[in-house]
Amino acid sequence: MWSLIRQSIAMRKVQSASVLVGVVLGVASLFALFLLYQGVFSGIATSISRDGADLLVIPSDAESSVSDDDLLFTGAPVTMYFSSSVADQIAGIDGVERVTGQFYGQTLDASCCSSIGAVRLVGYDASIDWVIRPWATMDGGEIPSQLVEGEVIIGSNVKGFGVDDPKVLGNPVTVVAVLAPTGTDLDDCILMDIDQVRAISAATDGYGHYWEKYGDPTGLLSAVLVSVDDGDQDAVAAKIEALGGVHVIKSAEAVKEVQGQMRVVFQVMLGAGVLLAVASLAKLFARFFSMAWDRRRELALYRAVGASRRDISRLIAGEAAVLVGAGSAVGLVLGVGLYRLMLGLLTTQGGFPFIACAPLVVAGGAVIIIVIFAIAGALAVAAPLRQAGRIDPASALQQVDID
């Protein structure tokens, strides 16, 4: 039976290749879209669900080097500073519930540290922070309310700290917590006590010009995160802007904007993906719809030499299964490549929170898409199966050779 299926597919090379390519493209586009959609919207949902800051305040000169979305969603810790007194000023504004500051240090890599790949050093004050805490997990207990010298919290993507004696800039460190995936560049950060990062940065070669420009790092911050009392965020943001020298990013607005943009992007992509899938299913139908009629003499011969109706059904269904199965397998692999390509392209267009799908979700998506195409394949062969059931084996005795 298998050899007959193989021969039949091989004999109809163009038809079979056309169906195969159609299934591959349909599966690949749907799978890539599924992975992207899940990643983006779970990133956004995760961002919203965490008790993050309502406002992000940065030096006004940072606007020229990085966009609001990048700052908010990629967490892009850029080299930007203003006086830490800004945090005190903001804390004194009516409607501000609480504030916490962060200090962005240098980029670290394997040449100086245990990290594999580039990671960013970020200083924060654990005693007053409420932004980082919800993302942190720690085996066997609470996250310390104060990080002491040598204690670090690492992002979910930071690798290389599972060794016996992890180091940062030559100093031994202890990992006290690992952040859950945030879908932002925070996943690639190492968090330390803010004063320790300031001290490290002050001693870092090549950073002198920053301190000449902004002053002693012990009195600087890179960003102030603000939680607003229930009320008008816009009014509070305006008051902060009025302090001068600062730029305020409103989280809720930015999230809503990105959500809207992503929805449009995905609607367009989903439309294209669905069209591709429909085209591939149409090919599948076209390939099999007239199959039983086109091959009635061949199928009649098989009936005559001993094939039952069920055997003929298995033969037809087997061809569809091979084409759909092989197309789906290749399509899933291609879909992963397409997903990476599209993610790269989207990332170049702006920052957005993104959390890669868990293996179980990836597997679930793959199964759903395979089931969709399997059902479509089954529908495509339903007509030929009905026709095949009516094939008269006696027609094999007619005086016409089989093509």
Place this chain on the structure above:
Amino acid sequence: MSLDAFGITHSYDDDPVLADVQLSLAAESSVAIMGSSGCGKTTLLSVLGLLLAPRAGTVAFDGRSSSTMDEPERARLRGERIGFVFQTAQLVGSLRAWENVVVPARFRAGKAAGAAARARDLLDGFGLSDYAEHFPHQLSLGQRRRIALARALLLDPALVIADEPTDDLDADNARFVADTLFARTQEGGSLIVATHDRVLAERADAILMLEDGHLDPVSDT
């Protein structure tokens, strides 16, 4: 395998073809069915080979009526115990010569394993060993008919039904086909052959004439 047909009646639309046909074929015997073109020989062979259900009547194999068999059982009987030699070779164009020969084994569980070797042996015996890998369009009419004959004999059927097996063949090929078919009866098989060829028919144990839907004996040979 013995075969008994009782009261076989068949028509296409309102055009009667077979009218109360009776036929008995003992094991290890042969019968030739003659008649003019369009008289219903192929229809009768289709009924006898369980390819076509008659409007009335029944066919029994070794005493068991086909009307008691379900479709898969009839298919199994066709595949395992009946070999067909069609009017034309009826080879599948996408399959090589040896693959065409093994087609019946593809649908029989447990038969596929030795089928390829058996097909090669048959092709060797039929002088076609050099053509085993050829596709049908690369073969002559006589070669195609011999491949079709090999396909019919692949599973060593108890009954061979041949419809005009020597039609269109040159003398050498016709003799080869006829010799092969009738040799089966010497080896324990039965043979039903429909033919216009009187010489071929006379090699059978009995000759029957189909005329106006009725099947009557012509003579014993």
